[in-house]
Amino acid sequence: MNLEAEALTGGFAQPVFNAQDIFRMVMDGMARPGTLKQVAVDIDPPAPLGRAAGALALTLCDQDTPVWLSAGIARSAVPGWLAFHTGAPQTREKAEARFAFGEVGLALSSFGLFATGSQEYPDRSATLVLEISNLETGSPLTLTGPGIAGSTVVRPQGLPESFLRLWAENRTLFPRGIDVVLAAGSDFLCLPRTTKITVKEN
Template sequence: MAYRTESYTGGFADPVFEAQSTFKILMDCMARPGTIATVSAPSAPPLPLGPGAGAIALTLCDHDTPVYLSPALMGAGVQGWLAFQTGSLLTEDRAEAAFAFFEKGAALPALSTFSMGSQEYPDRSTTIIAELPDLTGGAALTLSGPGIDGEATIAPQGLPPHFENMWRENAALYPRGVDLVLVSGSDILCLPRTTKIAKRGA
């Protein structure tokens, strides 16, 4: 694979410490769905992949994790950056991906097109990292489920129309199903498959 110049830059300055820091933030957000946290480890991936999504890629991706990239990310050379920085291999088949990345403004495909895992190995499903314009200021959604004290409210901007229906179908597959990480800049919000979502007031 031929690497572009930007493939060699933009990684973690202290890979072990910064990956551990980012992983802890991710796990905390997965354990407390709807909580917005900031990834502090600096990364500068090729645009349009943002710094938060880049830090997540540097933390989670390696040679054992097939990665799916949106067409725009592929066209921007993100695949070369990921390959050089993490050793991860790209797949064009969403059903084979351990992780899938979508830039801000990209259309999120049907969740059923990704790996749902199996009853025996539900952890083999895809984790989707989707960048949005903002994690606040959008239509309010109510969250409930494990890790949430009663109910929580989120209002991200840029989710697909009828997202709550998409998510309901995903949650019905439990313990199978995808997990979702929403990212805006360096801010993240996690929605594990155990989380129930409804429109505010519905």
Template structure:
């Protein structure tokens, strides 16, 4: 095993994982809010630092992980195996957590596991690297954890993002959850969050209340 696989984890694994976990849980409870992730890690390229922090916090031997082709290198695989001991799968639908950059390397949300009616919690959480969490086209967010309405202006979201989210939310209680990460900042969009384009305020999302 190379040094790149062994090095680059949290400098204080227990404390920093706890800090990151609380930040991610707070972000999930308040969709659209931004959280800060610990930055004392250096995952092997090309895995972004923020995605590495999420992996070290949430992934373990019981959480199969899928890597987009852009991140699926021997070094990244070895780093995750050493620090998280998570099994790596070849199909998005087999994963509990999936890590991808926004763009052509990321399959549509329909490719991931949406859970079942009996076990909706067995769905995939997609951790998506975006350009920034501010400065993009504004989106309106509504739903549990949001008082009235929240606005998110992430830059670099996948094409057709609003339509994909509407299709995903219509599956409720099934559906994939989403974490957007830019640098060491994160934002959660649970399956219950309604996403509409702020310019029009309209959406095809009518399936979940």
């Protein structure tokens, strides 16, 4: 399929109900950090955008949300697909983005360039949707914080090396900070800024 045709297909078949369905998964995912969610809605975003990340974009992005795309995604058919299906403006400035999409293997040196909101308006901050290899076979991480009864364990595989350090820094900014969605194909889990991540012993 050529780039243009790819951009016009693969959206929601039933935009109203599909978006509601996906949103409820994201809402529950943010309310219960670390919970594994699976997107069953049949959409087909162009590579390298995964199905879960694509579904999130269709659900939450529009004219009012500038979107930042990592280099690999920006070079693909994704920009056309996003523009056609969501109308979201694309920006090269991380600070302007309300949503950011990163591809597998993205090197992250800092979260600091994404908007973290201000002390008065901590909600004016970015949500980063980060594609990784999978959510099941990585080394175990323990999550604690609001939304979690006691603690929970997740196993993301292929997190950027710097991720845990950047996340710890992100938490010190509270109430400012970014929120993260880890996506892998059809699966995703949410990490709101309140979630504490520690490497699980043994």
